[in-house]
Amino acid sequence: MRTIAIMNRVIKELLRDKRTLALMFLAPILILWLMSVIFTANSTTNVNVGTVAISSSVSTNLNQVKHVNVKHYQSTKTARKALKDDKIDAIIHKSGNDYTITHANTDSSKTSAVKMAFRSALVAANVKTMKTQLGAAKATINKLQKMLPVQAQQKLRAQSQGQVSASKQSASPKITNHYVYGDSSTGFFDKMLPILMGFFVFFFVFLISGMALLKERTSGTLSRLLATPVKRSEIVFGYMASYGILAVFQTILIVVATIWLLGVEVVGSVFNIIIINLILALVALAFGILLSTFANSEFQMMQFIPLVVIPQVFFSGIIPMDSMASWIKDISYVIPIKYSGDAVTGIMMQGKNLTSFGLDIGVLLIFLVVLTILNVVGLKRYRKV
Amino acid sequence: MTNAIIDLTHLVKKFGKQTVLKDINLQVMSGEIVGLIGPSGAGKSTVIKTALGMELADGGSATVFGKVMPNRQLLARIGYMAQTDALYETLSGRENLKFYAQMKGIHKSEISDSISHVADVVNLADDLDKRVSGYSGGMMRRLSLAIALLGNPELLILDEPTVGIDPALRRQIWKELNAIRDEERSILITTHVMDEAELCDKVALLLGGKVIAFDEPVVLKMQYKVDSIEEVFLKAEGEFK
Numbered sequence: 001m002r003t004i005a006i007m008n009r010v011i012k013e014l015l016r017d018k019r020t021l022a023l024m025f026l027a028p029i030l031i032l033w034l035m036s037v038i039f040t041a042n043s044t045t046n047v048n049v050g051t052v053a054i055s056s057s058v059s060t061n062l063n064q065v066k067h068v069n070v071k072h073y074q075s076t077k078t079a080r081k082a083l084k085d086d087k088i089d090a091i092i093h094k095s096g097n098d099y100t101i102t103h104a105n106t107d108s109s110k111t112s113a114v115k116m117a118f119r120s121a122l123v124a125a126n127v128k129t130m131k132t133q134l135g136a137a138k139a140t141i142n143k144l145q146k147m148l149p150v151q152a153q154q155k156l157r158a159q160s161q162g163q164v165s166a167s168k169q170s171a172s173p174k175i176t177n178h179y180v181y182g183d184s185s186t187g188f189f190d191k192m193l194p195i196l197m198g199f200f201v202f203f204f205v206f207l208i209s210g211m212a213l214l215k216e217r218t219s220g221t222l223s224r225l226l227a228t229p230v231k232r233s234e235i236v237f238g239y240m241a242s243y244g245i246l247a248v249f250q251t252i253l254i255v256v257a258t259i260w261l262l263g264v265e266v267v268g269s270v271f272n273i274i275i276i277n278l279i280l281a282l283v284a285l286a287f288g289i290l291l292s293t294f295a296n297s298e299f300q301m302m303q304f305i306p307l308v309v310i311p312q313v314f315f316s317g318i319i320p321m322d323s324m325a326s327w328i329k330d331i332s333y334v335i336p337i338k339y340s341g342d343a344v345t346g347i348m349m350q351g352k353n354l355t356s357f358g359l360d361i362g363v364l365l366i367f368l369v370v371l372t373i374l375n376v377v378g379l380k381r382y383r384k385v
Numbered sequence: 386m387t388n389a390i391i392d393l394t395h396l397v398k399k400f401g402k403q404t405v406l407k408d409i410n411l412q413v414m415s416g417e418i419v420g421l422i423g424p425s426g427a428g429k430s431t432v433i434k435t436a437l438g439m440e441l442a443d444g445g446s447a448t449v450f451g452k453v454m455p456n457r458q459l460l461a462r463i464g465y466m467a468q469t470d471a472l473y474e475t476l477s478g479r480e481n482l483k484f485y486a487q488m489k490g491i492h493k494s495e496i497s498d499s500i501s502h503v504a505d506v507v508n509l510a511d512d513l514d515k516r517v518s519g520y521s522g523g524m525m526r527r528l529s530l531a532i533a534l535l536g537n538p539e540l541l542i543l544d545e546p547t548v549g550i551d552p553a554l555r556r557q558i559w560k561e562l563n564a565i566r567d568e569e570r571s572i573l574i575t576t577h578v579m580d581e582a583e584l585c586d587k588v589a590l591l592l593g594g595k596v597i598a599f600d601e602p603v604v605l606k607m608q609y610k611v612d613s614i615e616e617v618f619l620k621a622e623g624e625f626k
């Protein structure tokens with residue numbers, strides 16, 4: 001009951017602070033938009049693709065894709081030399097039914113451009129051949145069917161459908177990607193987006209909730225609140241509920257903006273992303289409230305940004321940790337954004353389920369519980385019971 | 386000591402090395418208005434905060450309604466007005482009152498009646514739907530007092546409630562305080578206005594971390610052989626130095 005009253009009050013206060021609200025919702029979109037501008041500008045760079053033993057239909061299709069130049073090579077050896085000399089950005093090699101793409105991968109935007117171009121070229125070629133094949137097959141089948149009695153006709157139809165789907169399967173070849181430098185995860189932007197999303201949620205909830213509680217303390221409303229029979233936990237939960245709701249809206253907005261502005265494909269469920277970000281927001285809130293007790297003014301609260309918030313980005317996984325000293329890796333284990341980033345990456349890029357991130361969610365929940373308990377106990381500073 | 390609503394015995398409170406309260410003995414009975422006076426920085430607000438359990442005593446004991454403070458449940462029976470206004474400025478006066486009423490655990494059905502009653506006492510009924518950020522200093526003080534009066538608490542603890550309030554309204558507020566006392570409820574009030582001290586049933590003079598005098602105004606005046614509490618105050622402070 002009191003928790004809900006506190007939640008209502010905090011939300012009311014937030015809604016009336018139009019500027020903070022605008023910052024919370026518009027700033028992430030602005031930044032994402034800026035990034036999208038930079039990102040799309042990047043992707044129009046021309047890529048040179050070397051092909052070895054590729055069917056002419058695929059090759060012409062590939063050449064038709066904008067900003068892609070195709071060069072034919074007689075052998076993989078000459079192609080590799082060209083790749084080494086920086087004349088081409090990738091080699092596409094066909095052996096049997098399967099394709100192998102070797103990316104130079106020095107520029108991740110080129111790598112993804114090649115992947116996309118090749119996939120679309122392949123699909124276009126497939127569709128064409130399938131169309132002609134299907135057309136021919138259908139024509140002969142129809143001809144034959146007409147000559148047969150009705151019962152046999154039905155049998156055949158069922159069979160022919162089976163054949164079509166079988167031919168579809170055989171038509172999709174395996175594509176293997178190789179990288180001269182780094183690996184598939186080197187795609188900087190792809191990797192950054194889920195973490196960035198978490199960062200926005202974390203940053204704003206941390207800062208605004210911290211400031212809000214700081215204001216409660218400095219204006220004296222906190223001690224007045226604590227002069228009523230309210231429980232300390234009710235105050236913390238009230239704040240959690242209100243900022244949780246806020247985070248849900250923020251996440252929805254960011255996800256929609258990501259899909260819309262950046263054209264990023266979200267493979268998994270948006271709902272799952274919201275859940276992860278909601279948990280992250282609660283962690284950020286608990287963190288903000290906790291740190292606000294160590295600040296005596298808004299300015300001192302701001303000082304936590306370079307100290308606490310920015311390092312989160314470095315250890316969140318945006319920068320590959322594999323090559324770093326192990327003690328640096330150890331630090332990353334206490335960075336909440338790392339866990340949400342892992343989970344959201346998986347959901348967004350690979351369409352994984354929440355259940356596959358039990359560990360990440362578990363760690364976030366441990367953060368949440370520990371910080372919440374610290375907060376509830378920490379309020380004892382202002383009232384002894 | 387029967388019926389003591391607030392009972393402070395040998396209360397000691399330190400802030401770091403500074404001992405603000407050395408030995409405080411103070412009783413507030415039911416149906417009594419006790420005024421706490423003393424120079425600025427004497428520790429009046431500290432006495433109140435310790436009695437409420439917002440500060441932990443370093444020695445002695447503070448009991449309210451016969452129970453040792455701090456005690457969360459008891460806070461529902463106490464109306465507290467802090468020296469600072471402590472209002473939510475983005476909310477309207479009514480929203481502030483409603484929020485604190487909910488925090489005090491006043492029953493839903495009684496909240497709106499309670500709000501209109503206290504708003505009348507402090508003469509704020511017409512401005513209740515304005516945002517507090519648009520209030521004058523005196524209006525904020527009145528709203529703060531109104532919050533303390535919510536829910537007819539058995540004990541009122543008011544830290545300089547009438548600062549910045551005009552004489553007519555001050556008189557009205559004292560009328561209400563007297564009515565509260567007549568209902569056998571108790572009030573502990575701090576003030577720098579000696580005219581108000583005269584209106585209390587008992588006055589406690591806080592000096593050097595101790596209550597150096599605690600009696601009815603008439604008795605105090607006789608004791609110090611002067612005509613007003615103001616002179617009592619000045620004489621006591623002079624002797625102390």
Ligand SMILES: Nc1ncnc2c1ncn2[C@@H]1O[C@H](COP(=O)(O)OP(=O)(O)OP(=O)(O)O)[C@@H](O)[C@H]1O
Pocket residue numbers: 400405423424425426427428429430431432468
């Ligand atoms: N939280 C605190 N930390 C450190 N010292 C404090 C704290 N609160 C009060 N003090 C000190 O205790 C002393 C008494 O303060 P208090 O606020 O009780 O005075 P007061 O009698 O209410 O004064 P005023 O009439 O000006 O309101 C002051 O010297 C003050 O500096």
Ligand SMILES: [Mg+2]
Pocket residue numbers: 429430431468544
């Ligand atoms: Mg004071």
